[in-house]
Every structure is written in C-alpha cells, then in structure tokens.
Amino acid sequence: MNPISKFVAYFRLQYAIDKANAENAKDGDRYYVIPYGKKLIVICRKWFKYYKRKGLISREAHIDDLIRISFYYTPHLNGKKITPDVMDIKKRLYYGWWKTIRRKNKSWRLAKLVRRLPVIAKIIMKIKQPHSAVAD
Numbered sequence: 001m002n003p004i005s006k007f008v009a010y011f012r013l014q015y016a017i018d019k020a021n022a023e024n025a026k027d028g029d030r031y032y033v034i035p036y037g038k039k040l041i042v043i044c045r046k047w048f049k050y051y052k053r054k055g056l057i058s059r060e061a062h063i064d065d066l067i068r069i070s071f072y073y074t075p076h077l078n079g080k081k082i083t084p085d086v087m088d089i090k091k092r093l094y095y096g097w098w099k100t101i102r103r104k105n106k107s108w109r110l111a112k113l114v115r116r117l118p119v120i121a122k123i124i125m126k127i128k129q130p131h132s133a134v135a136d
Contacts, residue, residue, distance in 0.1 A: 001095065006095070012098075013033070013072070016040040016041075020033050020042045021074055023042060023044070029044045029045065030075070031043065031074045032044070032048075032066055032073045032074075033070055033073070034071065035071070040071070071097075072090060
C-alpha cells in the first residue's frame with residue numbers, strides 16, 4: 001500500500017475510533033466502528049437493532065457478527081475491552097478493506113474516463129481544426 005494511502009486510512013480509522021470513544025464517554029454504551037459502503041460508521045446495539053428492523057442490515061445478523069466485522073469496539077460497562085492482539089488483527093482487516101475500496105474507486109475512475117474519451121476526442125478535434133473564413 002502506498003504510504004499516502006496508508007496515512008489517509010490510518011487517520012480515517014483513528015477519527016472513527018475517537019468518535020466511538022467520545023460517544024462511549026457520554027453514555028457508557030459499547031460502540032462499534034464498522035464499514036458501511038465506502039464509509040466507516042459508529043453504531044451501538046440500539047442502532048444495530050434499528051438498522052436490522054429497517055432492513056439496512058441483514059435480519060439474520062447478531063451482535064457476535066457485529067463484533068466480528070467491526071474494526072474497533074469500545075470497552076463494555078463491565079470493563080471488558082479490546083486486547084492489543086485483537087486490535088492488531090482488526091487493523092489488518094481494516095487495511096485490507098481499505099485496499100479493496102481504493103481498487104474499486106480506481107477502476108470506477110478509469111471506467112469514467114473511458115466513457116468520456118469520445119467526448120474528449122471531439123473537443124480536441126475542434127481545437128485542432130483551423131477556423132475557416134466565411135466568404136460571402
């Protein structure tokens with residue numbers, strides 16, 4: 001992974017972790033940082049249940065699945081928190097997810113450029129054509 005991309009990925013994850021910790025400090029609930037499309041979102045169990053009801057998350061999903069796919073989770077009220085070993089695994093999982101998102105984004109940009117090539121070629125041809133004088 002290119003160093004600039006890794007730098008951006010690190011700060012996106014750190015921002016989401018800080019947001020989760022701030023929410024946890026407010027009310028003490030356990031918050032999870034999960035991928036949602038191309039973004040990271042911070043949700044708690046209440047919002048997880050709400051998303052299941054609305055159909056945004058599969059109805060067969062459970063809290064164990066949420067823990068498995070999350071890139072970070074805050075400490076629980078009983079003091080159980082994420083261990084450094086698990087955090088390393090979650091970071092590797094996050095960087096792998098970031099690579100796939102970046103690849104998809106690059107292929108999308110290339111496809112967009114290829115679609116626009118005929119339009120770009122017409123513009124270049126118009127620029128290269130000499131202006132003809134209109135004779136009456």
